[in-house]
Amino acid sequence: MTTIIDGKQLAKEVNAQTKDRVAALTQRGITPGLAVIIVGDDLASAIYVRNKHKKATQLGINSIVRQLPATVSQAELVAIVQAYNADPAIHGILVQSPLPVGLDEQAIVATIDPAKDVDGFHPLNVGRLFANLPGKYPVSCTPRGIMTMLDSLNLHLRGKRAVVVGRSRIVGRPMAAMLINADMTVSVAHVYTKDLSELTREADVLVVATGVTHLIKRNDVKPGAIVIDVGMDRDENGKLTGDVDFDGVFDRAGAITPVPGGVGPMTIATLMQQTVDLCEWSEQLGND
Numbered sequence: 001m002t003t004i005i006d007g008k009q010l011a012k013e014v015n016a017q018t019k020d021r022v023a024a025l026t027q028r029g030i031t032p033g034l035a036v037i038i039v040g041d042d043l044a045s046a047i048y049v050r051n052k053h054k055k056a057t058q059l060g061i062n063s064i065v066r067q068l069p070a071t072v073s074q075a076e077l078v079a080i081v082q083a084y085n086a087d088p089a090i091h092g093i094l095v096q097s098p099l100p101v102g103l104d105e106q107a108i109v110a111t112i113d114p115a116k117d118v119d120g121f122h123p124l125n126v127g128r129l130f131a132n133l134p135g136k137y138p139v140s141c142t143p144r145g146i147m148t149m150l151d152s153l154n155l156h157l158r159g160k161r162a163v164v165v166g167r168s169r170i171v172g173r174p175m176a177a178m179l180i181n182a183d184m185t186v187s188v189a190h191v192y193t194k195d196l197s198e199l200t201r202e203a204d205v206l207v208v209a210t211g212v213t214h215l216i217k218r219n220d221v222k223p224g225a226i227v228i229d230v231g232m233d234r235d236e237n238g239k240l241t242g243d244v245d246f247d248g249v250f251d252r253a254g255a256i257t258p259v260p261g262g263v264g265p266m267t268i269a270t271l272m273q274q275t276v277d278l279c280e281w282s283e284q285l286g287n288d
């Protein structure tokens with residue numbers, strides 16, 4: 001029987017733990033602080049940022065949302081990041097992606113203090129992840145949330161085959177690194193990959209993050225595979241759907257994430273978890 005991996009329920013469990021950790025910090029006179037910078041008027045980004053603010057506030061995190069006009073200059077944006085870098089009440093800083101055309105997102109992310117890089121996008125933290133360095137550092141929230149989902153299934157990942165479809169900075173690349181670090185044999189497919197279906201059919205764990213509606217169909221999936229859908233696409237009726245044809249794949253997979261209600265809620269829960277990690281690490285309170 002196929003397991004539907006309930007991201008909403010798992011996010012609730014992660015958030016409950018985060019709330020307890022925030023309460024313990026608050027008792028010691030420390031409140032985790034999160035600064036979210038959003039530039040321009042992209043509707044989807046505005047909704048995601050509102051959801052982050054709402055969740056952070058519910059958990060007792062001090063959340064600051066800095067809304068900036070699309071006309072803000074690169075230098076002004078860098079100055080704002082630097083001010084949060086210097087603010088001891090702020091433990092996590094993120095710049096909502098995408099930024100309007102004309103702003104250099106990579107350059108701005110590189111000005112975030114790596115110890116406050118709650119998205120795990122700073123080149124230093126990306127390098128640490130890819131080198132599988134020991135120690136405490138933030139990593140990209142969506143793939144970290146997916147690793148939490150895989151952990152919840154109590155699988156034996158070592159030596160199994162993983163295929164990641166998509167090579168984005170936010171999901172595909174860090175996902176591949178985390179799966180390699182979990183001792184899986186990992187392939188990364190992308191728009192130039194030939195015979196995609198031949199590759200995906202080998203996957204014990206298939207992660208799809210392409211933005212192509214229903215790219216993955218029943219015959220692209222190995223029977224019993226774990227299928228993780230990171231897609232957030234709109235079908236012809238405007239309904240939210242994923243990169244995987246859920247109805248076609250459902251009874252062939254061993255476990256599968258729905259869209260909505262799968263990976264998305266885990267991204268925000270992991271962001272909150274990581275804000276508290278950064279706060280604890282800065283106070284040297286975190287466990288190994």
Ligand SMILES: Nc1nc2c(c(=O)[nH]1)N[C@@H](CN(C=O)c1ccc(C(=O)N[C@@H](CCC(=O)O)C(=O)O)cc1)CN2
Binds near residue numbers: 095097141260262268
């Ligand atoms: N700085 C960042 N920018 C972006 C990130 C990120 O991790 N850091 N990820 C995405 C957007 N994102 C968070 O920022 C995000 C997207 C979607 C969801 C989510 O919960 N989706 C719901 C459905 C929501 C809907 O109905 O539209 C779900 O899947 O159930 C959470 C976070 C790009 N930018």
